[in-house]
Amino acid sequence: MDRIRIVGGNPLNGTIPISGAKNAALPLMVAGLLTDEKLILENVPRLADVSQLQRILGNHGIDITVNGKRRGDDANAGQTLEIDARVIVDTTAPYELVSKMRASFWVIGPLLARMGEAKVSLPGGCAIGTRPVDLHIAALEALGAEIEIDAGYVLARAPKGLKGGRIVFPKVTVGATHTALMAASLADGETVIENAAREPEIVDVADCINAMGGRIEGQGTSTIRITGVPRLRGARHSVLPDRIETGTYAMAVAMTGGDVLLSGARADLLETALDTLREAGAEISVSNEGLRVKRNGAGISPVTVTTEPFPGFPTDLQAQLMALTTRARGTSHITETIFENRFMHVQELARLGARIHLDGETATIEGVERLKGAPVMATDLRASVSLVIGALAAEGESMIHRVYHLDRGFERLEEKLSACGAEIERLAG
Numbered sequence: 001m002d003r004i005r006i007v008g009g010n011p012l013n014g015t016i017p018i019s020g021a022k023n024a025a026l027p028l029m030v031a032g033l034l035t036d037e038k039l040i041l042e043n044v045p046r047l048a049d050v051s052q053l054q055r056i057l058g059n060h061g062i063d064i065t066v067n068g069k070r071r072g073d074d075a076n077a078g079q080t081l082e083i084d085a086r087v088i089v090d091t092t093a094p095y096e097l098v099s100k101m102r103a104s105f106w107v108i109g110p111l112l113a114r115m116g117e118a119k120v121s122l123p124g125g126c127a128i129g130t131r132p133v134d135l136h137i138a139a140l141e142a143l144g145a146e147i148e149i150d151a152g153y154v155l156a157r158a159p160k161g162l163k164g165g166r167i168v169f170p171k172v173t174v175g176a177t178h179t180a181l182m183a184a185s186l187a188d189g190e191t192v193i194e195n196a197a198r199e200p201e202i203v204d205v206a207d208c209i210n211a212m213g214g215r216i217e218g219q220g221t222s223t224i225r226i227t228g229v230p231r232l233r234g235a236r237h238s239v240l241p242d243r244i245e246t247g248t249y250a251m252a253v254a255m256t257g258g259d260v261l262l263s264g265a266r267a268d269l270l271e272t273a274l275d276t277l278r279e280a281g282a283e284i285s286v287s288n289e290g291l292r293v294k295r296n297g298a299g300i301s302p303v304t305v306t307t308e309p310f311p312g313f314p315t316d317l318q319a320q321l322m323a324l325t326t327r328a329r330g331t332s333h334i335t336e337t338i339f340e341n342r343f344m345h346v347q348e349l350a351r352l353g354a355r356i357h358l359d360g361e362t363a364t365i366e367g368v369e370r371l372k373g374a375p376v377m378a379t380d381l382r383a384s385v386s387l388v389i390g391a392l393a394a395e396g397e398s399m400i401h402r403v404y405h406l407d408r409g410f411e412r413l414e415e416k417l418s419a420c421g422a423e424i425e426r427l428a429g
């Protein structure tokens with residue numbers, strides 16, 4: 001298993017290109033199942049999760065052509081995927097494939113809407129809580145589907161097709177909003193989703209479905225209205241920049257000090273996180289090229305933050321913020337309200353010398369003057385990158401084990417950081 005070796009202490013200076021968003025690219029690929037014409041997705045990041053979803057879609061008989069880089073292409077350009085779901089040969093998504101990743105469960109919406117049936121294994125994904133799928137199921141039932149759960153599989157049927165309906169989510173859920181949106185796009189009649197997730201990735205998927213001939217209104221607000229259409233056509237769509245990757249590198253710069261341009265980043269996708277970073281002492285400016293993050297001289301100030309659905313502070317940046325606050329001049333408080341078990345990074349950050357006390361859903365972080373390099377273990381995607389941030393500022397060498405978690409969501413992480421002066425390398429095996 002690969003490891004990452006980091007010798008901390010260097011400030012970051014230079015430019016980091018921001019890739020397409022994993023959490024938009026994955027549902028957009030799934031949306032390819034909604035049409036028998038080609039869906040062309042640009043700016044797709046090169047990630048393990050994207051390759052895994054290619055395998056899952058391949059299992060349904062979908063052809064995916066990946067246009068690689070050609071000479072003269074920008075080295076940082078994302079890949080272009082042509083998804084051709086003309087024929088769906090199999091409506092089962094098996095355990096072996098779906099258990100590896102959360103977003104693969106979302107094939108249930110389009111398969112059911114287009115084929116009238118789907119059999120999808122209960123999903124996997126980062127181990128950050130129980131992560132049930134009851135709200136996906138309730139949404140599909142509201143559209144007239146009959147659902148059974150048997151031997152670890154969700155069996156969904158709608159032999160006469162789905163019908164528009166009213167879906168009221170009792171809590172904000174990104175995944176079930178994706179499921180409802182995709183299924184309702186091909187249902188007969190109008191669907192209203194109340195308390196819908198407002199995340200930018202939902203907007204990206206809704207915009208893409210509209211480019212395919214869908215009729216969705218209200219994406220980005222809590223009420224989404226979808227008028228179902230009998231069929232969707234092909235389209236070309238570019239994946240929006242990754243706000244979590246953006247926030248992660250912004251926190252890395254705030255941690256090490258330095259001056260980095262996050263090229264291609266969009267500030268409007270992470271205003272709350274940027275406000276928190278400013279409070280912590282980073283200077284952030286926005287230009288046509290992206291976001292510039294600086295911290296020179298000033299120390300890190302403590303912050304108090306609670307994770308919330310968009311536009312609040314994202315849970316996917318909680319671990320990275322915690323790494324940053326380990327070196328603040330004072331005590332920070334971070335409350336995680338989205339996932340009940342998203343604190344796996346706490347004990348690993350402690351190996352670097354962090355002082356963190358956990359009490360239920362709140363972590364109290366007493367800033368320390370210095371962190372010291374140590375061997376640590378990556379436990380899930382964002383926890384892993386919080387260890388990278390910690391190690392970049394720690395004295396001496398850190399070795400991060402189980403880095404396959406990182407490869408799920410960060411494209412060319414070592415390359416991007418070492419180009420800005422970090423001492424970081426991947427050791428194979």
Ligand SMILES: CC(=O)N[C@H]1[C@@H](OP(=O)(O)OP(=O)(O)OC[C@H]2O[C@@H](n3ccc(=O)[nH]c3=O)[C@H](O)[C@@H]2O)O[C@H](CO)[C@@H](O)[C@@H]1O
Binds near residue numbers: 102129134136173174
């Ligand atoms: C691939 C992807 O985009 N993953 C993101 C997605 O995950 P995911 O879509 O799994 O997260 P949700 O927004 O659905 O989860 C929010 C909360 O709702 C609960 N819930 C969800 C569905 C359900 O049927 N029943 C239920 O109780 C979850 O356990 C959690 O407590 O949104 C999360 C919240 O922003 C992010 O951290 C993940 O990075």
Ligand SMILES: C=C(OP(=O)(O)O)C(=O)O
Binds near residue numbers: 101124126127316382
């Ligand atoms: C939790 C995440 O991913 P997943 O939902 O696929 O586990 C994430 O992207 O931080």
